[in-house]
Amino acid sequence: MLTIGFIGAGNMAKAMMQGWAGNADIHQVVYSPNSGAQVAAELGLEAKQSALDVWAESDMVVLAMPPAQLEAVAKDLQLGIMMKPSVIVASVLGGVSLATLHAAFGEHVMVARTLPNVNVALKYGYTALAFDANMDQDVKGAIAALFLELGRTDELPEEQFGAVSALAGSGPAFVAAFAEAMTQAGIQAGIAPDTAARLAEQTVVGTARHMGDLKKDPMTLAHEVMTPGGSTAAGWEALEQGNLNGLVADAIQATMKKNAEFE
Template sequence: MLTIGFIGAGNMAQAMIKGWSGNQEIQQVVYSPHAGHKVAESLHIEAKDSALEVWLTSDLVVLATPPAQLEAVARELQPGILIKPSVIVASVLGGISLNQLHKALGKTVVVARTLPNVNVAVNYGYTALAFDADVDADIKGAVAALFLELGRTDELIEEQFGIASAIAGSGPAFVAAFTEALKEVGVTKGLTDEVAAKLAEQTVAGTARHMAQTKKAPLDLANEVMTPGGSTAAGFDVLTKGGLNQLLLDTITATMVKNAEFE
């Protein structure tokens, strides 16, 4: 039985807990001074009374607190690090580098910097991983295998985390906004709110699943749907000439600029 402990119980921690909840070989525990017991009860896992207790009972600890709390949490964990140095840390702290994590936790702690998105809750997420250069390949593989249960994962260099965060981390909000826009068009053109919502959601979800399962590139699928000179091609032409690519570039750039302010 592998024990994963969460220090922090916010939205991302809860999404990861939900994603791993179906694995009977994983036991999960959580500590948060304010929400820990409530989250543990709602997600049917065990609450601990301190970060140190989480460390001492876990094989892998997910740091999911606000970044500003890292120093305080690290101080509390120091006795546990001495007693049980084998624990692996997976940090989801935004903007906190591997060097900063080691400065707080110590140079000997094995740390993975992780960037999951909320879709890990339904095992269809994306997680970027970054490791120190000297981390053993077996440890990398074990950590990656855990996150593969939550969806897709790739090992990236830290310099790529900014763009990965803007696309994968913030992307669900942008896709949700596009889905809402499709729904609103449906309502405007005469559908009920309920039917329009289901139509938009199923179209977006089904298209994503189609591309993933058939391994088709987005434009290949688009070209399969379109008949030259047909109705889909007419709409697609409006979409592309309307500056969709530039709009997304501006959206992702604005996200990256704001993220950089917190680093």
């Protein structure tokens, strides 16, 4: 039995807990100052009274609090690090590098930097992974296997984490924004709000599955939909004139800039 302990019980932590729930070989425990007990009760996990209690019981501790809480949490864990240095730290803290994690936890603690997205809740997530240069291959493999259970993973250089965070970490919010824009446009065109929302959602879900399951890149699929001289082409032209690509690039840049503030 492997015990995974969470420090923080917010949206990201809950998505990971849901993703690993049901794996009979994983026991999950959680500490969060306000919502820990409630989240544990909701998801059937064990609530702990402190971050130190989580450390004492865990094989791997997931740091899932706001990045600004890193120092405070590391201070709370000092005794645990001394008493049980074998615990692996898997940080999901956006923008926080391996070097910063080691500065907080010490050089001897085994640390992985992970960047999951909320879709791990349904095992359809994406997680970027970066490991200590000297981390044992077996430990790396074990961590990668845990995240692979939650969707796709890649080991990537840390320099790329800012861009990856914007695309894949923040990405579900941006794709949701497109669905919301379609819903609003549908309402403006006279469709009832809940029908418009359902059409937008089914179209986003179906399109994602179409590209993924049938292995089509976005432009191949787009051209299949765009009958030459037809209506989709007219809408596509409006997207180009409104510079959709430029707008998305601006959103990614703004996201990366904010992320870099934590480095």
